[in-house]
Amino acid sequence: MGKDRGSTRIGRSDRRRFLEGTVAALAGGSVLAGGATRTLSWADWPQVRKQFLLKPGTIYLNCASIGVPPAPVVDSLARNRRSMAVDPIGAKSDLSRRIIERSRPSLAAFLGVDPQEVAFTQNASQGLQSIAAGIPLKPGDEVLTTSHEHPAGIRPWRRRAQLEGIVVHEIPMPSPLPPKEEILERICARMTSRTRVLFFCQVTRGGLLNPVRELCALARERGVLSAVDGAQAVGMMPVDLRNLGCDFFAASLHKWVLAPAGTGVLYVRREVQDDFSPGLTWEEPADARRFQMPGTFGYSVRASLGDAIAFLRNIGLERIGARNRRLSDYLKERLASLPRVRLISSRSPRLSSPGITIFEVPGHGGMKLRAGLQERGIGVDDHVRDGHDAVRVATHFFTTRAEIDRTLSVLQELIRA
Ligand SMILES: Cc1ncc(COP(=O)(O)O)c(C=O)c1O
Incomplete structure (x- = not known):
C-alpha cells in the first residue's frame, strides 16, 4: 500500500496550522496561516483536500453512507484513544469534560439550537427509533410520511402500527420530486383530525430535497408534530433547525459531518420535551440529555466531535x-x-x-x-x-x-x- 499506510500525507506543521486556522475561524471567521490573517478562498480547496488521507488512486464518493474523517479528526481520535490507554483515570474525566464543554455546545450551535435541546446518539437510526417510540399516540392516531423514507426511519413507525394500532400513511411521492406546491398539496390532502405526526427526510437517501420549512409550518398550523430525518443533510449544507421549525430531528454525524463512526444527534424542541418519552427516559436532568441511551459510550469518539465540527466551520457551511x-x-x-x-x-x-x-x-x-x-x-x-x-x-x-x-x-x- 506504500508509505502512506497508517500515517498522514501532510506534515505536522501543516496540520497544526490548519487547527490554528480552525481556532481563529471560530473566533472571528478568518484563518490564520503562517502568521497572517486571511479568509479562505476558492484557491484554498487544494489545501483543504490535503487534510484527507485517502490512499493515492482512491476516489471516495460515498459520504452519504459513511464519511471519511480529515486528518485533524483522525489525530484527535487517536490522541483520545491513546489517552484512555495511558491514563484511564485522568482521561475519562478529561474527555467527559470536553464532551460537556465543547462537543455538546458546538453541536447545538452548529444546528442553531440550545445545548439543552440536543441528545447524543450513536447514529440517525437510534434517534429515529426514539422519535417513533417517544411521541405519545393512541390507537387510530395517524402518522403521515412519504414513500421515500429510509428503513431506519419508517420501520419503527410500521412496528408501532402493528403493536399499537396507530395508522401510518406512506404517501406516494415521485422521484424526482414534483414542485414543492404539489408536495404540500399531496400531504395536505391526507391530513385529517386524527393526524398527529408528519415525518419525512430533509434529504432522502437518493438526494431528493424536501421543502422542510414549508412542511413544518404546515404541520404546526394544523397542530401536528413535525419530525425530520436529517441524516443526509447535516454537513452537506447549512442546517438551522430553529429556522426549519421542526419539533424533532435526528441525524448521523459520521456521514457529511465527517466525524468518527458512532456519532449522531437527536434534537427535541424544548417546548415538546415534557410530552416526549422514548421509553428509557430518565427524570433528570430536565432537558434533552434525559433522552440519551444510558450506559457507557465511546468517550474518545464523542470527544472528537468538536474537532469535526470545527473543521467544517473553519471552511464555512x-x-x-x-x-x-x-x-x-x-x-x-x-x-x-x-x-x-x-x-x-x-x-x-x-x-x-x-x-x-x-x-x-x-x-x-x-x-x-x-x-x-x-x-x-x-x-x-x-x-x-x-x-x-x-x-x-x-x-x-x-x-x-x-x-x-x-x-x-x-x-x-x-x-x-
Ligand atoms: C435518509 C437516511 N436516514 C437514516 C439513515 C441511517 O443512518 P445510520 O445508519 O447512520 O443510522 C440513513 C443511512 O444511510 C439515511 O440515508
Missing part, C-alpha cells in the same frame, strides 16, 4: 454547500451528456440536494455498476429503491472535478464492456 452544489451541477451536466446514461436527480436546486446524484444505465444494474467502479478504486453506492435501479454518487467538498471526470470515464468503460 455556506461555502461547503455552494461548492457541493457546483460539484453536483458539474456531475449532472456531464452525466446528462453521456450516451445511454439516464440522469434521475433533478437539476433544480429546489428539488435536489447539493451532494447526492443518482443515475441509471438501462441494461446495467446499479449494484453491478457499483461493484465495477469499486473494483477500480471508486467508492459509490447503488440506489435500488424508489422504483430505480441506479448508482448513487455523493460528492463532498473535498471531491475534485478530475475525480468526477475519472469516475465517468471508468463508467463509460464499464458500460461499453
